[in-house]
Amino acid sequence: MDNIVNPITFVFDAWLGLVADPGKQFIFAALLLLLAAHMGWRSSWTQRAVDAVESVTATLAIFLINVLAAPAVWLLSEQLKALYALLGIPSVPGSVWAGLPVWLLSFIAILAQDFANYWNHRAMHLKWLWPVHAIHHSDPVVNGLTTYRIHALETLVMWGSYTIMLTWLGFPADAIGIGALFLTLHNVYVHINVDWGHGPLRMLIASPRFHRWHHADVPEAHGKNLANVFPFFDWMFGTYRVPGPCDVPVGATGIPRNDVVKLTLWPLLEWARMTMPWVEAIRARTVGWPARGTGLAKTMPLDIKAD
Ligand SMILES: [Zn+2]
Ligand SMILES: [Zn+2]
Secondary structure, eight states, X not given: OHHHHOHHHHHHHHHHHHHHOGGGHHHHHHHHHHHHHHHHGGGSSOHHHHHHHHHHHHHHHHHHHHHHHHHHHHHHHHHHHHHHHHHTOOOOOGXXXXXXXXXXXXXXXXXXXXXXXXXXXXXXXXXXXXXXXXXXXXXXXXXXXXXXXXXXXXXXXXXXXXXXXXXXXXXXXXXXXXXXXXXXXXXXXXXXXXXXXXGGGTTTSOOHHHHHHHHBOSGGGTTOOOOSSOTHHXXXXXXXXXXXXXXXXXXXXXXXXXXXXXXXXXXXXXXXXXXXXXXXXXXXXHHOSOOTTTOOSSOOOTTOOOO
């Protein structure tokens, strides 16, 4: 009961339990090794090999950072249903779904998540959330591993919305699990480097071609093809765009390419940079003078006469 009343302590304890478990410490060891390898590659090899190894090690390291953060969401999700009852938050009783086959419930889970995910993803492409999502678009070579190149904060939002929504709807655990497994595997599938477009089924299920266009680094492709699984959400909300095979460069400019530490800190660095003009404006207003050395923009003549 303690951990329900105090979720922050609970998550912290769960995370400490993970960190202190000798069986799990290999994750940390692997992460440190990857980071060391990642920083040490650059001296030899051809540029192409360096690029490839850098991209793969960066993605694996980011994946491991996600693995370390993910237990918080999953451990919390187990407590959510109890939390709704404890706090008196009305939620859908599990009995509503009784009698429905698990494949149908899993399908509804995937549909609901993709709808939520469409709007999560759309928000992630707005100015203030882009620094979080930019990590996913920083990969200069999109392939299956790109799936895992996601900032831990984004993982928290995506899987947090999934688990909160479905536990609130009273979904049985097996449907939630099957849905999550399908979403994960399909997400790897749409990132692989092939030009499969799904022909007449292209609006029903996202293809590698559909998602590659989402990663295209040309202005007309920015903010398009946001659904993970069902392209008809993009069609409904006006963001569908697949003009043919994706033959333009992928990636994104203006973000660190394969620097794991910088990519992880990127949202904080960018938010600090973006709020600086506000901080400066508040400072100028409260103190009343511009910063020393900036001077006045224009010297006022002293002989203006009032009439
Ligand atoms: Zn995106
Ligand atoms: Zn992607």
